[in-house]
Amino acid sequence: MFFFTLPPLPKPPVETYQIVDVIDGDTIVTDKSQKVRLLSVDAPELDLCGGLEAKTKLESLVKGKKVKLHEVIADSYSRVVALVYQGRTSVNAEMVKSGWGKYNSINTSQSNTLLYYSRQAQDKGRGVFSPLCRQATNPENPKCLIKGNAARDNRNIYFFPGCSDYDRVIVEKNLGDRWFCTEAEAVKSGFQKSQNCYDKKF
Numbered sequence: 001m002f003f004f005t006l007p008p009l010p011k012p013p014v015e016t017y018q019i020v021d022v023i024d025g026d027t028i029v030t031d032k033s034q035k036v037r038l039l040s041v042d043a044p045e046l047d048l049c050g051g052l053e054a055k056t057k058l059e060s061l062v063k064g065k066k067v068k069l070h071e072v073i074a075d076s077y078s079r080v081v082a083l084v085y086q087g088r089t090s091v092n093a094e095m096v097k098s099g100w101g102k103y104n105s106i107n108t109s110q111s112n113t114l115l116y117y118s119r120q121a122q123d124k125g126r127g128v129f130s131p132l133c134r135q136a137t138n139p140e141n142p143k144c145l146i147k148g149n150a151a152r153d154n155r156n157i158y159f160f161p162g163c164s165d166y167d168r169v170i171v172e173k174n175l176g177d178r179w180f181c182t183e184a185e186a187v188k189s190g191f192q193k194s195q196n197c198y199d200k201k202f
Contacts, residue, residue, distance in 0.1 A: 014068045014069070014070065015068070015069070016066050016067070016068055017030035017031060017032065017034070017036075017066065017067055017068070017069065018030065018031040018064075018065070018066055019031075019062040019063055019064065019065055019066075019067055020063075020064075021063070022055055022058050022059045022062065022063050023035065023055075024043060024045070024046050024051065024054065024055050024058075025043025025044065025050075025051065025053075025054025025055050025057065025058050025095065025100055025101055026038045026041050026042060026043040026054070026058070026095070026101060028058065028062055028063075028067075028084070030067075034080060035079060035080065036069060036079075036080045036081070036082055036084065037075070037079050037080065037081045037082075038058075038081075038082075038083075038084060038091065038092050038095060038101065039071060039073070039081045039082050039083050039084075039092060039106060039108055040083075040092060040096075040103055040104055040105070040106045040108055040110070040111070040114055041092050041095050041096060041101040041102070041103065041104065041114075042101065042102045042104045043055075043058070043095065043100060043101045043102070044100075044128060044133075044174040044175075045176075048173065048174050048175070048176055049128065049132060049133035049173035049174045050100055050127060050128045050132070050133050050173075050174045051174075053100055053127070054095070054100035054101060054127070054128075057094075057095065057098050057100045058091070058095060058100075058101075061086060061089070061091050061094055061095075062084065062086055062091055065086050066086070067084050067085060067086050067091065068084075068085045069082040069083070069084060069085075070082060070083040070084075070085065070109075071083045071108055071109060083108060083109070083110055090110060090113070092110060092114065093110060093113055093114060093117055096114050096117045096118050096121065097117040097120065097121060097126075098121070098126060098127050099121035099122075099124075099125075099126030099127020099128055099129050099130065100127040100128065101127075102118065102128065103115060103117070103118035128172070128174040132173075133172060133173045133174040134170060134171075134172055134173075134174075135170070135171045135173070135179075136167075136169075136170055136171070138171075138179045140179070141179065141181070143181065144179045144180060144181040145160060145161055145179075145202075146158050146159070146160045146179065146180035146181065146182070146183065146185075146186055146202060147159045147160070147166070147169045147170075147171050147177070147179065148171070148177055148178040148179065148180055148186055148189070148191045149169065149171070149172075149177050150175055150176035150177050150178070150191075151175070151176065155192055156189075156190050156191040156192065157191060157192050157193070157194045158180060158183070158186040158191040158192070158193060158194065159194050159196065159197060160183070160197065160200075160202035161202070162197070162200050162202070163194055163196045163197035163198075163200065164196035164197075164198075165196055166196075178191075182202070183201065183202050
């Protein structure tokens with residue numbers, strides 16, 4: 001009795017796309033009018049700290065160039081999401097390495113690489129991890145001490161000196177966090193006093 005092993009089917013060729021536009025730091029547009037989001041990468045919105053820098057970085061990597069898409073999926077918004085390569089360069093990895101894109105831990109073949117570059121960017125204070133966007137003290141107006149954290153537990157909350165753990169609270173401006181000079185200013189902007197402040201007033 002003879003046994004024959006069939007050769008594996010060849011993998012379909014990976015299609016090449018020309019990138020005609022960059023929407024922001026994690027979304028590009030192909031020559032087929034297809035929007036593609038970088039898999040496992042989150043960049044700041046354009047109106048937030050680091051948003052324009054992230055877009056500029058992505059433009060330098062892909063705009064007007066040919067790319068290939070790997071591990072293509074559709075997200076919950078029915079968008080195309082993929083690992084993007086320009087030649088042998090992983091665009092996703094370059095964005096995370098620069099610090100202008102944050103690794104969001106979706107499992108891919110590049111997860112370990114992206115996690116490594118993410119930790120490196122944090123350790124070296126690159127991109128959104130730099131004092132430009134990530135702040136424990138207010139470099140622009142040291143007298144404005146109220147820290148507003150946006151969208152924490154589905155709420156915008158603020159802390160001031162005297163609140164529990166105030167010194168540990170970080171203002172991440174790339175996430176929409178803000179500094180305030182007064183409680184009234186924070187409340188007017190839609191922020192609520194943290195429960196860690198109890199009945200204290202600033």
